[in-house]
Amino acid sequence: MGEQPIFSTRAHVFQIDPNTKKNWVPTSKHAVTVSYFYDSTRNVYRIISLDGSKAIINSTITPNMTFTKTSQKFGQWADSRANTVYGLGFSSEHHLSKFAEKFQEFKEAARLAKEKSQEKMELTSTPSQESAGGDLQSPLTPESINGTDDERTPDVTQNSEPRAEPTQNALPFSHSSAISKHWEAELATLKGNNAKLTAALLESTANVKQWKQQLAAYQEEAERLHKRVTELECVSSQANAVHTHKTELNQTIQELEETLKLKEEEIERLKQEIDNARELQEQRDSLTQKLQVSCSKNCYSLLHRKASFFHIALTFFLRLHFVGFGHFSFPGLLIHA
Structure with a gap:
């Protein structure tokens, strides 16, 4: 076009599906540049978008x-001239x-x-009507044309028929007829545009119903997702509680392990004491046995000594009583006087 955006x-x-008039059909695979242009030659504003070298919007x-x-x-507008509805999806509400x-x-x-164009057209058409009417109001005589009465055309007899000349209203009538035809054509165009706009309005109404249904579906989906988020938050809180409980259990297990370790050390100490006690018991038994053996030996020796002492005493006693009797024999004893 030559103009800058x-x-x-x-x-x-997007464009509305020409067959269903309900669904949107994407005309670009990705986001493209959409620009406003001013067409100075036609004094109009346009919305133009290109996807590569292809014009996907020219409204x-x-x-x-x-x-x-x-x-x-998302926003949309209907273009009756292009007989379609354009839709634009933006990255943000701004x-x-x-x-x-x-x-x-x-x-x-x-x-x-x-409006300015219409006013300009009316202003250009009004002076032409006034000038045409002014010229016809003055008689078309040689005097009015030349400004003098000196030069006259050849006389014409009064009986001759007058020359056919356009009446004063002939030119304005033809001009108004052209204007009337213009406005009739404009009215027909407006009626056509009105019919297209009515059809577009009906399409928009149908689209609004569909969008309401989609909105209800989206709201339902949003509620479902909200519930899911709530459930996940509950699960997360439960997970936190489980994690806390797990931490407490780990701490308890650690304390029990330390206690068990102390008990195991105590058991080892008791085992050592038992071993020591067994050794002491064995030593005691050995000493007891030795003591018994020693006691037995000592008792035998003591008895032997006692027997020897008794024998000596008896011998002495007998010797005292039997002195003077000479040789005296006694079974088991040999006594000499």
Whole structure:
């Protein structure tokens, strides 16, 4: 086109399905540049978007167009000339709002430009009517044309028929007829546009119903996800409680392991004491046995000594009693006087 864009943004471009008039059909695989242009040759504003070398949007903004926000990031408008509905998906609500503001601004500019164009057309048509009427109001005589009465055309007899000349209303009537035809054509165009807009409105109404259904489905999905998030939060809190309980159990296990270690050390100490006691018991038994053996030996020796002493005593006693009797024998004893 040659003009520079007035405003540009990036969005995903969609068009309404021409068959179903309900579903959106993406016309770009990714986000593309969507720009506003001013066509100075036709005094109109356009929305143009290119996907490579292909024009996927070429829409002329008219005063009767309306840009509708259908969600936080999606907007649409109907183009009756292109017989379609365009949809734009933006990356944020801010970009959508900015595009909608520019649409309203250029729509108002298009309305003012159209009004000025109509006023200019009316102003150019009015002087031509006045000049044509003024010329016809004055008689077309040689005096009025030349300004003098000196030069006259050849006399014409009064009986001759007058020359056929256009009446004063002939030119304005033909001009008004042309204007009437123009407005009739404009009216027919407006009726056609009105019919297209009505059809687009019906399509938009159907789309609104579908979008309401989709919105209800999205709300239901959002509620389900919210419940799922709540459940996960509960599970997370339970997991935290389990983790805390696990930590406490680990601490208890560690304390029990330390206690068990102390008990094992105590058992080892007791085993050592038992071994020592056994050794002492063995030593005691050995000493007891030795003592018994020693006691037995000592008792035998003592008895032997006692027997020897008794024998000596008896011998002495007998010797005392039998002194003087000479040799005296006694069974088991040999006594000499």
